[in-house]
Amino acid sequence: MLENRGAKSKGSINRLGLFQTDEIMGLEAHVKDTARFKGGWGFFEIQGATPAKQILYTAACYACHEAHGAADTTFVQFYPTLLPIAARLGTLNPAYVAEMK
Structure with missing residues (x-):
């Protein structure tokens, strides 16, 4: 939500x-x-x-989430408590990891 x-x-x-x-x-x-x-x-x-x-x-939100969502098409990178959990669980999107380098 x-x-x-x-x-x-x-x-x-x-x-x-x-x-x-x-x-x-x-x-x-x-x-x-x-x-x-x-x-x-x-x-x-x-x-x-x-x-x-x-x-x-066809809305742009689907393509954007697919391309930039940090974990399973979700934007956990904007939630400081969720991003470390996704990193620890190994669920970060490889495309997101590459963007951050």
């Missing part, structure tokens, strides 16, 4: 960095099911209480 939120700077005591706001810009799910999805993964956009809609395979 990914919760996309707005970003803001210069709030309260925070004067240098950015922080999340209460504005939810979108919710997404990255679902693994090798029997159901082409390539083993499906992306879904969630909007309110309506059933989630699968994002079309």
Whole structure:
């Protein structure tokens, strides 16, 4: 699951960095099911209480995740607690490892 939120700077005591706001810009799910999805993964956009809609395979997100996802098409490289786990388990994508050299 990914919760996309707005970003803001210069709030309260925070004067240098950015922080999340209460504005939810979108919710997404990255679902693994090798029997159901082409390539083993499906992306879904969630909007309110309506059933989630699968994002079309032609969307750029599929190719980008395939090419740059650090572990099994997921972007664990943006999550400091997940990246070391993927490295320890040996599940890092060789393309990602090559990009980092």
